[in-house]
Amino acid sequence: MAGVTFDGVVKRFGAVEAVRELDLAVADGEFMVLVGPSGSGKTTALRMLAGLEAVSDGRILIGEGVVNAISPRDRDIAMVFQDYALYPQMTVRDNLAFGLRRRKAPKEDIERRVARAADALELGELLDRRPRELSGGQQQRVALGRALVRDPQVFLMDEPLSNLDAKLRVQTRGEIKRLQKEIGTTTVYVTHDQVEAMTMGDRIAVMNHGRLEQVGTPEELYERPANLFVAGFIGSPGMSFARAEVERGPDGVTLRGDGVRLPLPGAGAELPPAVMLGVRPEHARAWRDDGELIGPLEGQVAYVEALGRETFLGVDVGEDTRFVVAVEGRAGEQPGDTLRFGLVPAGLRLFDPEGGAALERAAAGSAAR
Amino acid sequence: MIVRREQYFTYLLLGLFSLIALVPVVGILVTAVQAQGGLAAFGEPNGFHLENFADAWREGSFGAYLRSSVIVSVSVVGLSTLLSILAGYAFGMMRFRGEQLLFYLLLLGLMVPLEATIVPLYYDLRDLALTDTYWALILPQVGVSVAFGTFWMRAFFRSVPRSLVEAARLDGSSSWGTLWRVVLPLGKPAVLTMMVLVFMWTWNEFLLALVMVTDEELRTAPLGLAFFQGRNTTDFALLAAGSVIVATPVVVVYVFLQRHFIRGMLTGAVKG
Numbered sequence: 230m231a232g233v234t235f236d237g238v239v240k241r242f243g244a245v246e247a248v249r250e251l252d253l254a255v256a257d258g259e260f261m262v263l264v265g266p267s268g269s270g271k272t273t274a275l276r277m278l279a280g281l282e283a284v285s286d287g288r289i290l291i292g293e294g295v296v297n298a299i300s301p302r303d304r305d306i307a308m309v310f311q312d313y314a315l316y317p318q319m320t321v322r323d324n325l326a327f328g329l330r331r332r333k334a335p336k337e338d339i340e341r342r343v344a345r346a347a348d349a350l351e352l353g354e355l356l357d358r359r360p361r362e363l364s365g366g367q368q369q370r371v372a373l374g375r376a377l378v379r380d381p382q383v384f385l386m387d388e389p390l391s392n393l394d395a396k397l398r399v400q401t402r403g404e405i406k407r408l409q410k411e412i413g414t415t416t417v418y419v420t421h422d423q424v425e426a427m428t429m430g431d432r433i434a435v436m437n438h439g440r441l442e443q444v445g446t447p448e449e450l451y452e453r454p455a456n457l458f459v460a461g462f463i464g465s466p467g468m469s470f471a472r473a474e475v476e477r478g479p480d481g482v483t484l485r486g487d488g489v490r491l492p493l494p495g496a497g498a499e500l501p502p503a504v505m506l507g508v509r510p511e512h513a514r515a516w517r518d519d520g521e522l523i524g525p526l527e528g529q530v531a532y533v534e535a536l537g538r539e540t541f542l543g544v545d546v547g548e549d550t551r552f553v554v555a556v557e558g559r560a561g562e563q564p565g566d567t568l569r570f571g572l573v574p575a576g577l578r579l580f581d582p583e584g585g586a587a588l589e590r591a592a593a594g595s596a597a598r
Numbered sequence: 599m600i601v602r603r604e605q606y607f608t609y610l611l612l613g614l615f616s617l618i619a620l621v622p623v624v625g626i627l628v629t630a631v632q633a634q635g636g637l638a639a640f641g642e643p644n645g646f647h648l649e650n651f652a653d654a655w656r657e658g659s660f661g662a663y664l665r666s667s668v669i670v671s672v673s674v675v676g677l678s679t680l681l682s683i684l685a686g687y688a689f690g691m692m693r694f695r696g697e698q699l700l701f702y703l704l705l706l707g708l709m710v711p712l713e714a715t716i717v718p719l720y721y722d723l724r725d726l727a728l729t730d731t732y733w734a735l736i737l738p739q740v741g742v743s744v745a746f747g748t749f750w751m752r753a754f755f756r757s758v759p760r761s762l763v764e765a766a767r768l769d770g771s772s773s774w775g776t777l778w779r780v781v782l783p784l785g786k787p788a789v790l791t792m793m794v795l796v797f798m799w800t801w802n803e804f805l806l807a808l809v810m811v812t813d814e815e816l817r818t819a820p821l822g823l824a825f826f827q828g829r830n831t832t833d834f835a836l837l838a839a840g841s842v843i844v845a846t847p848v849v850v851v852y853v854f855l856q857r858h859f860i861r862g863m864l865t866g867a868v869k870g
Contacts, residue, residue, distance in 0.1 A: 279764075279768060280767075280768075281764050281767070281768075300767075301764075301767045301768050302767055302768065302769070302770040302771070302772075306768065307768065308764075308765070308768050310761040310764070310765060311761070312759060312761055314759065314761035314762050314764065314765035316762065316765075316766075316780055317784060318783040318784060327766075327769050327771075328768075328769035328770055331769055331770035331771050331775065332770045375765075375769075379769075
């Protein structure tokens with residue numbers, strides 16, 4: 230096993246830069262998730278690591294060795310494709326054994342490893358079937374098995390769950406995570422689904438427009454997003470944003486914007502004249518005047534999203550400003566009702582409205598107090 | 599009501615076209631068993647003479663001619679299939695400099711009719727001392743068939759999911775191994791369809807055989823039909839019987855490979 234390093238990696242398709250100066254280190258045995266919207270460059274980065282796309286600039290290392298010029302077959306990696314890419318004319322057994330046979334592994338070794346992978350993925354009874362005779366979930370397991378039998382240095386997975394139905398996706402998510410922990414192979418996993426990223430990754434790398442926006446543990450990304458993009462992308466529903474002017478008065482700082490008037494006692498003088506205020510739904514709660522919340526803010530309920538255990542209310546406080554408020558259990562409010570709510574100070578995040586970068590934690594921290 | 603009327607109309611149209619396709623075939627079959635020496639084809643039936651086939655076989659020297667046809671057709675089909683698969687794989691799956699230009703050059707072989715090149719081709723082959731040999735029939739037809747075959751196989755290779763080839767590469771397979779072990783087994787219908795078409799065209803080729811060979815032993819079956827056409831008279835019954843003899847191998851090949859042929863023709867027509 231080995232770690233993976235992207236060192237200033239660039240990928241250009243003609244004039245288009247699909248991946249820009251990517252610097253990312255994946256530790257040995259780590260489960261790293263590359264997440265981002267379509268066109269963010271995550272799959273291109275993975276394909277460069279696999280050797281399926283040439284690197285335009287920079288270096289990719291597997292372990293200590295630079296692999297830029299090494300062919301895919303010699304990189305000792307295995308990949309699970311989005312469409313599984315199972316060989317349709319071969320049985321499950323032959324699909325699993327194909328890579329080992331090409332590498333001239335001894336026959337007994339092939340049989341043993343195929344049996345072990347089939348056992349781990351409960352494929353035993355399917356070994357003599359062809360891919361077209363399998364369900365989507367079974368095909369997915371065969372694709373995983375094909376990667377598993379090779380016992381490679383690095384696993385690459387390109388949105389392997391996107392063709393499964395929601396229930397199977399949740400189940401398989403757990404299985405992949407469990408398997409990865411068991412065998413401890415370094416894994417780079419690409420997805421556009423931030424829930425998948427949050428639940429599976431040891432660390433997550435968020436990409437956008439070919440650029441790496443932030444790398445960190447799921448908690449870090451959720452609690453301390455580096456910029457507006459990460460704050461909006463991670464979390465479901467995403468963070469609510471409101472642009473506000475910073476007013477300094479004798480009582481301290483007040484944020485004033487479209488339907489927003491929030492006192493921030495103790496906020497530092499380092500705040501710029503305007504900020505983008507961000508708050509997650511669980512930090513926006515129905516108003517209680519017990520000192521735990523700041524506010525109140527008031528607005529009209531635009532939609533009600535009841536998920537059973539909790540309900541999300543979209544509340545328009547101004548012309549262009551909407552906050553999502555989380556309510557435990559079922560909410561009594563209906564669209565059109567007026568709702569008063571407050572914000573948990575510790576949950577407030579402040580961003581530079583121009584560049585989108587998170588403002589100094591000291592500023593946000595003091596604002597949150 | 600409209601649906602039913604549409605259905606009737608569809609059947610009517612299909613029936614009409616089937617009739618147009620079948621009438622000449624039935625006409626040949628009926629004429630082939632009529633009494634010899636008749637003056638017109640598609641005349642009133644005047645008997646059932648199966649001996650026409652034996653007479654046609656003898657008079658048209660089909661024993662030797664069919665042997666030549668088999669040698670030429672099998673060679674052309676074999677060679678052009680192999681070359682088309684390899685060239686189609688390169689054009690369909692690999693990226694290389696000048697790929698587009700080379701491909702369009704190759705397509706010229708499809709676009710220029712043999713009639714336009716037959717005279718220079720004759721002189722070229724004569725200079726190489728290849729006229730009056732099987733090579734004079736095989737090589738030009740391989741050239742023409744490879745142009746079509748490459749075009750055909752390239753379309754097939756392009757329809758193969760790229761991830762399949764990439765998975766094979768990651769599994770340690772070479773380009774050669776990926777072609778024969780992973781991609782080509784999926785292309786059986788496409789390859790068989792190409793083989794049937796090339797076989798049909800080669801088998802029925804007349805002009806090339808007429809120009810390139812004079813040796814009786816090397817002549818192919820379609821040339822044999824010319825013997826039944828005299829300067830002033832034509833024995834239509836024997837001509838039809840000869841035509842049936844010449845056409846039978848193609849029909850047999852088609853019938854055996856029909857299932858694959860239809861599937862091959864539809865490859866890529868709908869998303870799988």
